[in-house]
Amino acid sequence: QVAERVEALGQFVMKTRRTLKGHGNKVLCMDWCKDKRRIVSSSQDGKVIVWDSFTTNKEHAVTMPCTWVMACAYAPSGCAIACGGLDNKCSVYPLTFDKNENMAAKKKSVAMHTNYLSACSFTNSDMQILTASGDGTCALWDVESGQLLQSFHGHGADVLCLDLAPSETGNTFVSGGCDKKAMVWDMRSGQCIQSFETHDSDINSVRYYPSGDAFASGSDDATCRLYDLRADREVAIYSKESIIFGASSVDFSLSGRLLFAGYNDYTINVWDVLKGSRVSILFGHENRVSTLRVSPDGTAFCSGSWDHTLRV
Amino acid sequence: QDMTEKELLKMELDQLKREVKNERQMVSKTGKEIKEYIESMAGEDPLLKGVPEDKNPFKEKGGCTIS
Numbered sequence: 621q622v623a624e625r626v627e628a629l630g631q632f633v634m635k636t637r638r639t640l641k642g643h644g645n646k647v648l649c650m651d652w653c654k655d656k657r658r659i660v661s662s663s664q665d666g667k668v669i670v671w672d673s674f675t676t677n678k679e680h681a682v683t684m685p686c687t688w689v690m691a692c693a694y695a696p697s698g699c700a701i702a703c704g705g706l707d708n709k710c711s712v713y714p715l716t717f718d719k720n721e722n723m724a725a726k727k728k729s730v731a732m733h734t735n736y737l738s739a740c741s742f743t744n745s746d747m748q749i750l751t752a753s754g755d756g757t758c759a760l761w762d763v764e765s766g767q768l769l770q771s772f773h774g775h776g777a778d779v780l781c782l783d784l785a786p787s788e789t790g791n792t793f794v795s796g797g798c799d800k801k802a803m804v805w806d807m808r809s810g811q812c813i814q815s816f817e818t819h820d821s822d823i824n825s826v827r828y829y830p831s832g833d834a835f836a837s838g839s840d841d842a843t844c845r846l847y848d849l850r851a852d853r854e855v856a857i858y859s860k861e862s863i864i865f866g867a868s869s870v871d872f873s874l875s876g877r878l879l880f881a882g883y884n885d886y887t888i889n890v891w892d893v894l895k896g897s898r899v900s901i902l903f904g905h906e907n908r909v910s911t912l913r914v915s916p917d918g919t920a921f922c923s924g925s926w927d928h929t930l931r932v
Numbered sequence: 933q934d935m936t937e938k939e940l941l942k943m944e945l946d947q948l949k950r951e952v953k954n955e956r957q958m959v960s961k962t963g964k965e966i967k968e969y970i971e972s973m974a975g976e977d978p979l980l981k982g983v984p985e986d987k988n989p990f991k992e993k994g995g996c997t998i999s
Contacts, residue, residue, distance in 0.1 A: 626967060626971075629980075634979075637990035637991070638990060656989075657989070673990075674989060674990070773943075774943065774947060776935075776940045776943070776944070811950070812947055812950075812951075813951075813954070814951060814954060815947060815948075815951065829966070830969070830973065831966070831969045833962065833965070833966060833969075834966060848959060848962050848963065848966070850956070850957045850962045851956060851957050851958065851959040851962045851963070852954060852956045853956075853959065855959060855963060873977050873979040873980055874973060874976060874977040874978065874979065874980075875969075875970050875973035875974045875976065875977035875980060876966070876969060876970045876973065877970045877973075877974055877977060877980055878977075878979060878980060893970065894966075894967055894970060914979070917978070918976075918977055918978050918979055919978040919979070919983060919988070919989065919990070920978075920979070920990055921979065932990060
């Protein structure tokens with residue numbers, strides 16, 4: 621009702637501008653570098669690749685000792701990446717342009733969980749990493765020493781995703797899990813501040829709204845939802861009867877007006893956040909869309925898929 | 933984590949007891965503020981309003997490539 625008098629959006633034409641090919645198996649995760657052009661991606665084949673999305677060149681590649689690298693993240697400085705998966709760890713690799721240096725040799729093991737790593741993110745510096753795991757917990761680690769700084773208990777099952785609040789909003793993050801709950805945490809105390817349980821199935825993706833006052837979620841129940849943090853409740857559901865496959869990954873456009881969501885039926889649906897309607901459906905991937913992020917300046921978004929490719 | 937059903941429920945209950953004390957604002961107010969935020973930022977949202985071809989870093993470049 622809030623958006624009743626808002627003008628509806630016109631027709632949208634979004635094109636795939638780049639296709640990044642090189643992974644030998646399903647792409648599971650990707651992240652943008654703050655320079656708005658580099659991308660790190662990870663795959664079931666154990667490889668983690670850093671791409672220049674403008675040229676599509678691969679700038680770095682490393683092979684992890686495990687398959688199913690489910691999580692990867694770019695450091696804020698652009699000088700390192702973090703990744704992990706079935707090895708139950710999160711490792712940090714400094715990025716070097718010296719051709720004589722072996723990237724794998726400088727690997728630093730930072731986080732240790734007792735089950736798979738599902739998500740990781742640097743905080744606002746290269747010095748700390750936040751992780752989410754199939755062991756049902758999230759944790760904050762010091763990169764240099766590998767020390768556990770804080771752990772977050774509260775989910776009743778695997779945690780599948782997390783997102784840090786925009787830096788202006790303070791030290792919180794949101795996580796989503798197989799217990800159908802989304803939980804908002806205070807990073808300093810380890811306490812859960814708010815929790816939301818309105819989805820009917822696993823929450824695969826959570827993303828803060830640009831102002832930090834809300835967040836969106838994508839779930840195996842085929843819906844995406846918007847939660848208002850200050851009102852402490854769900855305020856919108858993005859769904860259609862024709863959409864029956866799970867949403868794996870969500871992200872907002874720069875203003876927060878659009879919500880991009882990748883689905884297990886190979887499509888990307890673009891939702892009008894205010895009106896609750898779908899404005900566009902994007903085809904192109906030949907298998908599940910597993911990961912999706914809008915670039916730091918909002919000019920593009922990248923999707924990764926089980927079809928082994930990434931599209932910008 | 934290996935917790936019994938009873939432990940899980942107790943954890944949930946403790947959490948809900950903490951949350952009941954949270955301050956909540958009215959959706960009529962917060963919803964309006966979300967709408968206003970979007971409207972204030974919409975002009976700068978490249979995926980919303982489009983980017984002129986000459987400023988688009990992802991535009992396909994025609995011509996030859998130098999290898």
